[in-house]
Amino acid sequence: MVCKILFLFLSAFVISHAQTSAGPTQKEPDAVFLKIKQDLDRALKTDDHLSAADAYQQIGDLFFYQTAYSQALDHFFKADKYYRKENARLKVALNLNKIGLTYYRGRQYNAATDIFTQSLAIFKALNNRRGLAQTYGLIGQTHEKTNAYKKALHYQQLAVTYYKKSDDKSGLAKIYENIGSLHEDKLQLDSALTYFNRSLTLNQADENRLPQIEVYNNIGDVYRKSGNYLESLKYTRQAAGLAVELGDQYQLGSAYRDLSKAFNLLGRNDSAYHYSEAGRNIFLKIYTEDNEKQLALLQTLFELEQKDNAISRFESEKSLNRLIAFGAALIAVLITLLGLSIISRQRLKIRNEHKLHEQNRSTLKGELELKSKELTTHTLHIIRKNELLEELKTKLNAIVKDDKRDQRKELKQLVSLININHNQDKSWEDFRAVFEKVHEHFFESVRKHAAQVSAADLRLLALLKMNLSSADIATMLGISPDSLRISRYRLRKKLGLPEGESLTTFVQKL
Structure with missing residues (x-):
């Protein structure tokens, strides 16, 4: 049973660089979704947690293949919750790899690495070689995307070790292809060709024809980068022919794109243009169809959510109506009693507030009148003081004009002192303080x-x-x-x- 689960997971989900042929899940995702949703509803009603988790995972797969990664993660995490509740450790680990791969596709490489590390710990505890091989390979791919080639190669070599221990030739072929891509990225083309040929040999021995398409394309890339354009054309044409035979439009488009590059380098621009346009049309068609399928799936999800919400509202309304009918009489009595009590208290409160308001108003009016009187008194005091000072200054100036030499100097000083203190700031500040209290x-x-x-x-x-x-x-x-x-x-x-x-x-x- 364990081997079967792993085999199904690997065959359906691990291939991260190649686009698999469209199966029923990808051709009619909305129809498949409706079927899985029925299974999910049945499992939730009967508290069958494992079946519910499987259904959530399958829905996650649907969204994953339609590149709706946010919805895919939502359902994978729901599956994780139920798998953990049932302590299904192997399924938890396999589901974690799905979550990690979804993060990987969404280019959230740090998050993907964290999830793969959790999965790796479980596979180690279970001593599951195939799971370890698979997870090491996924971690290696993730490091490759962050240009950490040394780490990527280290984890891919660990994956090789465990796939050999598991005698899994299909998985080993995929890892050889990954290692070949690592060497190709670093332009170590001889090493890249060695690993691509190893992958091709294993796939041919196991008659795994679909993975051979991508390997042929990779070998063609290496020969083209090496300058051997004729040999490049040979392998890329093999990839295109096999893609046509197996109906893999994605790999056919990739092959046409590579053929265009090779013909361009050979100076055969007519052929280059022909294959460039053919590849572009294929990818445009794939993009359009994928969008239509994604929209159909999301529309189905939206309609189901609306239906579920309507049912939930209906059930809630029925329960609420029963509660309302049961408590209506009691509530009416309580409302009446409370109303009378509130009205009585409000009247008393209004009377008290009115009385307090009048008292405050009377107090404020008295204070304002007092401040106004104080301001008037203060103003008159300043006026009288200034008038007195002005009169004194006039008389002193008259004495100065008499030109009595023995008194003139002292009188001039007295006049200057009066001028200096005539409008001293303290009088103004005292005045201003009182004024602002009256005229805020x-x-x-x-x-x-x-x-x-x-x-x-x-x-x-x-x-x-x-x-x-x-x-x-x-x-x-x-x-x-x-x-x-x-x-x-x-x-x-x-x-x-x-x-x-x-x-x-x-x-x-x-």
């Missing part, structure tokens, strides 16, 4: 209209906001009425006020 955000609103206003402009705007007379403002700022008019004119320009619009009206709106 006033200065922010000003800067929205004109970001470049100066500190002196802000002082003038604040005094205008308080509706002070021009004489009081001039006294507060310690400037003459003419200077105040000039300051107001410059402020209008900064604020961008049109001619005719009142500066005072504009300030009161802020």
Whole structure:
């Protein structure tokens, strides 16, 4: 049984470079999917975990062959879950290789290597030679894709060892072909030809005709790269003939492409063009058919999911309706009682909130009135102080004009001191602190209209906001009425006020 599983896996899935002939799975993937889906549903209903895992794996294979790698991984991982639940270690390892190969095809080489390493550990624990050979070969292929040729060759040689121990000539032929490709990549063409011939000999002995197509093509590539174009044509034509006989369109397209290269190197451009076009048409046809099959499969999957979702919704709705019918009366009573309770509490809450709001409003109004009185008092104090200082300065200037030499120097110093302290910043800062409590955000609103206003402009705007007379403002700022008019004119320009619009009206709106 173990050998049979391994043989089926290897024959259906391991060939990673060659495109196998289209079987029923690839010709009608949507029809095959429907059959497997029925088996899966039956297995899930009866809790047959192994059968369910097999079905998930088969669906994964379908998506893999249609290059729908994301969906393939999803189903392979579902299979992994059930295989592990049943402790089916061999099937876990084989399925892990499918997952790794899917990552490999998706060019996620690090992820592929991690998965292959997990599989390798299981095969070692089971002492399964054929599984080890297969996994070593897959790891070698993955390292080749990352140009780690030394590692790739090491793992391929390990695969050779275990395929020989298993007496698996088909697997050994594939590994020889892989090693030949490694040497070809490094342009070690004699070594490459040696391993390709070994692979061909084994496939011919076992009458494995399909793998021979790719080997013939590889040998033709080596001869072409060696400059032996006639010998290259000989082997590539053999590949093309066998591909036609076996109906392998992918390998036929590859052979035509290689024939085109050889004829081009021989200077036979008509033949080169002919085979180039023939190969291009084949690949275009393959691409179109693959897309159609993939779309058909995805459409089938979409329709099944819609159907399953509709059934699930219907079952859920039936259960929900029964629950609703059972609890409707009780819920109605509870809603009524809760409604009455909520309404009563809401009314009480609204009354309390209204009362609290009125209290807060009254408190805020009182605080605002108090701050306004404080601002007015503070302003009047500054005005009176500045008036007194102005009067004192006038009298002192008159004394200075009397030209009494013994007092003149001291009086000049006194006048300078008064001028320096006439508009000291502390008075303005005290004023501003009280002003901002009464007129919140006033200065922010000003800067929205004109970001470049100066500190002196802000002082003038604040005094205008308080509706002070021009004489009081001039006294507060310690400037003459003419200077105040000039300051107001410059402020209008900064604020961008049109001619005719009142500066005072504009300030009161802020």
